[in-house]
Amino acid sequence: MDNELMTKWEHEHDMARLEIANKRLWILVIIIFASLVITNGAWLYYESQWEVVEETTEQTVTQNVRSSGDSDAVLSGIGDAINGSISEADSHLELNTDL
DSSP, X not given: OTTOOOOHHHHHHHHHHHHHHHHHHHHHHHHHHHXXXXXXXXXXXXXXXXXXXXXXXXXXXXXEEOTTSEXXXXXXXXXXXXXXXXXXXXXXXXXXXXX
């Protein structure tokens, strides 16, 4: 305004514009907060559709090695018994570790 004092009318006009801008900002804040609450609730509902299963399976391997090089391996929990040379038992054990 070229270093002039604002008239009362100009001041009221500017204040009305600021009030409208503030009202719009508050509406935006409320919309953002509501969308945050809604999306968090939707995410919790989505995640609650599945139950959490925490189950552990324990497997033990007993291997007896004879002096001739043959071995017997028993996998408890699986029910496999392996008889033969050490290399055959080891390869079978490696294959069954993912069961």
